[in-house]
Amino acid sequence: MPDTAPAAPASARRFTPEDRDTIHDLIRNRRDVRDEFRPDPIPDDVLRRILDAAHHAPSVGFMQPWNFILIRDLERRRAVHRVFEAANAEAEAMFPEGIRSTYRGLKLEGILKAPLNIAVTCDRDRCGPVVLGRTHNPEMDLYSSVCAVQNLWLAARAENVGVGWVSIYNEPDLRRILALPDHVAIVAYLCVGFVDDFYPAPELALKGWRQRLPLDAVVMDEIWQEDH
Numbered sequence: 001m002p003d004t005a006p007a008a009p010a011s012a013r014r015f016t017p018e019d020r021d022t023i024h025d026l027i028r029n030r031r032d033v034r035d036e037f038r039p040d041p042i043p044d045d046v047l048r049r050i051l052d053a054a055h056h057a058p059s060v061g062f063m064q065p066w067n068f069i070l071i072r073d074l075e076r077r078r079a080v081h082r083v084f085e086a087a088n089a090e091a092e093a094m095f096p097e098g099i100r101s102t103y104r105g106l107k108l109e110g111i112l113k114a115p116l117n118i119a120v121t122c123d124r125d126r127c128g129p130v131v132l133g134r135t136h137n138p139e140m141d142l143y144s145s146v147c148a149v150q151n152l153w154l155a156a157r158a159e160n161v162g163v164g165w166v167s168i169y170n171e172p173d174l175r176r177i178l179a180l181p182d183h184v185a186i187v188a189y190l191c192v193g194f195v196d197d198f199y200p201a202p203e204l205a206l207k208g209w210r211q212r213l214p215l216d217a218v219v220m221d222e223i224w225q226e227d228h
């Protein structure tokens with residue numbers, strides 16, 4: 001893949017109000033995409049920019065514990081899809097009767113429709129046992145990899161490329177398909193591809209599953225407030 005990432009500037013730049021508005025626009029217009037993928041492949045330069053954004057995420061001790069496994073092979077994606085279907089049937093059965101049929105009607109993955117799947121992993125041994133910032137909280141490397149996912153998601157949206165996160169699988173099944181060694185954790189399984197139209201709001205909200213909480217319902221002063 002050609003390296004098309006912009007070169008690092010000599011010093012950090014300051015952002016304009018227009019830049020600010022653009023990033024807020026991007027954040028608000030990022031969507032989880034399930035069913036709307038176009039089959040055309042993502043050009044190498046576009047994919048490279050998206051992955052490079054992910055690779056510029058913050059990470060504990062600058063550990064950069066992530067890997068991005070690019071999965072295009074249809075047979076492998078079919079295997080992942082079977083794993084999804086098995087787990088999804090288990091999940092469906094766990095919802096109470098009334099909600100079950102609504103759940104069944106939701107499309108929750110685009111594994112076969114998207115031309116590219118990306119598994120974001122976390123190499124828990126990348127820097128040995130003692131890592132700056134992770135000593136007391138060993139899960140921080142996993143959180144770092146989640147930051148990479150968010151960068152990827154936003155950078156993709158800026159290219160009008162859709163991303164859908166699929167977490168409905170039994171982990172051992174997916175590990176086997178991806179041949180992951182024990183020290184590597186699965187952080188995210190993503191479906192990636194161009195999209196003609198993005199939903200203007202979360203699909204789960206538009207389909208009546210759950211609505212966005214007001215900001216004031218999640219902001220607290222000083223300490224945890226039980227009655228908030």
Ligand SMILES: Cc1cc2c(cc1C)N(C[C@H](O)[C@H](O)[C@H](O)COP(=O)(O)O)c1[nH]c(=O)[nH]c(=O)c1N2
Pocket residue numbers: 030031032033034107108109165166167168201202203204205
């Ligand atoms: C860790 C994690 C795991 C999942 C998700 C997200 C995250 C962060 N989401 C997407 C999720 O449903 C979506 O983000 C919310 O509904 C909000 O919608 P927007 O992302 O704003 O479009 C998701 N969606 C889906 O259809 N199947 C899935 O298995 C998952 N899993």
